[in-house]
Amino acid sequence: MKKNSELQIIFKHLMRDPLGMIGFFIVMIIFLSAIFADWLVPYDPIQLNIKDRLQGPSWSHLLGADQLGRDTFSRMIMGGRVALQVALPTIFGAVSIGLILGMIAGFGPRWLDNIIILFFDTLRSFPTVMFALAVVALVGPSLSTVVFIIIATSIPTYGRVVRTQTLSIKSSEFILAEKSMGASTVRILRVHVLPNILGPIAVLVAMDIPTIIGLEAGLSFLGMGVRPPTPSWGVLLNDGYSLIRNTPWLIIAGGIPLILTTLGFTFLGESLRDVIDPKLRGKKR
Amino acid sequence: MSVLSVKDLSISYQTDSGPLQALRGVSFDIDDNNIVGIVGESGCGKSTLIGSIIKLLDNNAIVEKGEIFFQDKNIISLSDDDMKDILGVDISVIFQDPMQAHNPVLTIGQQMIDIQYRDKKSKKQKQNHAIEMLQLVGMPDPESRIYQYPHEFSGGMRQRIAIAMALMVKPALLIADEPTTALDATLEVQIIQKLKELQKNIHCSILFVSHHLGVIAELCDEVIVMYAGEIVESGSVRDIFHRPKHPYTQALFACDPGRILEKSKELPTIEGEIPNLINLPKGCIFKDRCSQRIDRCDDEIPSTHQIKNTHMAKCHLLAREQK
Numbered sequence: 241m242k243k244n245s246e247l248q249i250i251f252k253h254l255m256r257d258p259l260g261m262i263g264f265f266i267v268m269i270i271f272l273s274a275i276f277a278d279w280l281v282p283y284d285p286i287q288l289n290i291k292d293r294l295q296g297p298s299w300s301h302l303l304g305a306d307q308l309g310r311d312t313f314s315r316m317i318m319g320g321r322v323a324l325q326v327a328l329p330t331i332f333g334a335v336s337i338g339l340i341l342g343m344i345a346g347f348g349p350r351w352l353d354n355i356i357i358l359f360f361d362t363l364r365s366f367p368t369v370m371f372a373l374a375v376v377a378l379v380g381p382s383l384s385t386v387v388f389i390i391i392a393t394s395i396p397t398y399g400r401v402v403r404t405q406t407l408s409i410k411s412s413e414f415i416l417a418e419k420s421m422g423a424s425t426v427r428i429l430r431v432h433v434l435p436n437i438l439g440p441i442a443v444l445v446a447m448d449i450p451t452i453i454g455l456e457a458g459l460s461f462l463g464m465g466v467r468p469p470t471p472s473w474g475v476l477l478n479d480g481y482s483l484i485r486n487t488p489w490l491i492i493a494g495g496i497p498l499i500l501t502t503l504g505f506t507f508l509g510e511s512l513r514d515v516i517d518p519k520l521r522g523k524k525r
Numbered sequence: 526m527s528v529l530s531v532k533d534l535s536i537s538y539q540t541d542s543g544p545l546q547a548l549r550g551v552s553f554d555i556d557d558n559n560i561v562g563i564v565g566e567s568g569c570g571k572s573t574l575i576g577s578i579i580k581l582l583d584n585n586a587i588v589e590k591g592e593i594f595f596q597d598k599n600i601i602s603l604s605d606d607d608m609k610d611i612l613g614v615d616i617s618v619i620f621q622d623p624m625q626a627h628n629p630v631l632t633i634g635q636q637m638i639d640i641q642y643r644d645k646k647s648k649k650q651k652q653n654h655a656i657e658m659l660q661l662v663g664m665p666d667p668e669s670r671i672y673q674y675p676h677e678f679s680g681g682m683r684q685r686i687a688i689a690m691a692l693m694v695k696p697a698l699l700i701a702d703e704p705t706t707a708l709d710a711t712l713e714v715q716i717i718q719k720l721k722e723l724q725k726n727i728h729c730s731i732l733f734v735s736h737h738l739g740v741i742a743e744l745c746d747e748v749i750v751m752y753a754g755e756i757v758e759s760g761s762v763r764d765i766f767h768r769p770k771h772p773y774t775q776a777l778f779a780c781d782p783g784r785i786l787e788k789s790k791e792l793p794t795i796e797g798e799i800p801n802l803i804n805l806p807k808g809c810i811f812k813d814r815c816s817q818r819i820d821r822c823d824d825e826i827p828s829t830h831q832i833k834n835t836h837m838a839k840c841h842l843l844a845r846e847q848k
Contacts, residue, residue, distance in 0.1 A: 412625055
């Protein structure tokens with residue numbers, strides 16, 4: 241009998257779904273290019289080279305150069321790294337806080353639930369961009385500010401999903417059975433509630449990463465995210481926007497990766513949703 | 526020696542319209558190696574009774590009086606933490622619906638290994654123990670089936686798994702809450718036989734709740750008949766099934782489809798409904814539905830009459846007989 245680990249099984253089923261496979265490969269390319277960015281870039285992405293300014297694509301500058309003569313291709317690759325530098329800690333922070341708070345709200349006493357829900361609603365009621373403007377005005381724009389802002393605004397999303405899932409699992413008979421075997425609350429949450437929530441959360445994460453990257457790009461576009469000269473897709477778009485009459489390549493270099501990332505993670509997320517649930521696994525939609 | 530001894534237990538639920546007296550003065554004993562069955566219609570307090578034994582009552586439940594002794598410990602006064610050392614060690618429970626009894630995202634093997642978390646054994650040993658238990662409950666090919674998920678098993682198999690998990694810890698008392706209600710008749714017989722066989726192997730006592738009289742007769746040594754939160758009759762299977770004394774027990778038998786031999790247009794039922802437990806009627810709890818009602822029933826609560834050494838019933842008619 242096969243004794244594959246859960247991850248191997250999920251991977252095997254993911255590869256059977258064409259969308260899942262495409263999504264997985266796009267995501268892998270994004271990750272690999274971010275990790276190995278230092279070796280991939282032909283130029284230093286912040287190196288000025290005035291004589292090449294606003295060049296079109298050529299063998300020496302694959303996607304041309306911007307108004308300061310910086311190599312656009314290098315900036316695009318480095319922008320991917322910045323995007324993931326924002327997305328990963330943000331997801332990690334938001335998911336862990338959301339998981340803990342959501343499980344406490346779902347499993348704990350009613351009054352605690354009410355307090356946590358109130359906390360979620362308070363966070364939720366700030367429009368993200370307004371909140372970002374306020375925070376940036378207070379502490380100034382930087383990468384960690386962006387991470388903080390996005391964590392704060394996405395905690396409620398995760399927290400609410402976790403809470404609802406916990407509530408529905410809490411009343412199921414296998415939890416009662418587990419309690420009747422004398423299991424402690426922590427044990428029930430860890431062994432039984434958590435694995436049941438992880439599926440939906442993984443899907444949510446895959447769908448949320450492009451949103452976060454888009455948010456980072458958006459904040460950077462508005463000049464509230466990463467500061468020049470650090471390359472970011474949003475900064476690229478911003479530069480491209482003002483130089484649209486001179487060269488289209490900056491917009492392309494900032495926009496295409498954003499689109500690809502969104503598609504890749506969305507495909508992966510949709511496919512994961514079917515693959516993670518043992519009941520749906522292997523069934524064709 | 527008795528494993529479980531319930532003494533004069535009364536439990537009520539706080540509701541908006543006043544306390545609902547779910548259990549009133551319930552007393553019984555379960556002896557070592559004995560199988561005790563509880564019968565009664567829905568709402569008679571069976572679930573409350575089980576909940577009080579495993580200390581998992583709803584938040585609005587209040588133990589008004591009474592004691593529950595498990596071995597030597599009074600469960601009522603035990604802290605939740607101390608109770609956790611009894612549950613899953615000396616007491617284990619099988620629930621009604623096998624389709625909901627397992628975690629859907631973990632394999633059967635993972636769950637059965639996990640449930641042994643108290644033992645200091647290697648994972649391999651725990652897995653072997655799981656396979657052994659599955660074999661014992663009649664699961665074919667357990668070595669490969671422990672890698673399957675709950676939804677890949679049929680209802681009967683899932684109940685077997687639930688039984689295997691409950692008996693894994695070799696409890697002194699197994700509580701079975703209508704374990705065969707969700708299964709069809711053939712499976713019911715198989716599960717009952719398996720339970721009986723396992724009980725002999727493990728030497729545990731079983732508290733078996735059911736509303737299926739045939740199953741009770743097949744499996745149990747003693748029977749407790751409950752009505753609206755009270756024990757109305759209790760005794761050995763032979764006494765209860767051959768010489769039922771309480772009108773409610775007699776009516777229950779009359780309604781058992783297994784005993785109806787002639788084709789009839791309408792199935793016999795017990796007319797009326799369980800009385801409102803918030804505003805208890807005066808006198809006997811069963812008087813409104815009783816076919817043998819006498820004047821005394823109206824305002825005098827019947828006391829428990831001993832018919833034979835273990836056979837008891839709570840009815841005024843017996844007082845007249847005994848005179």
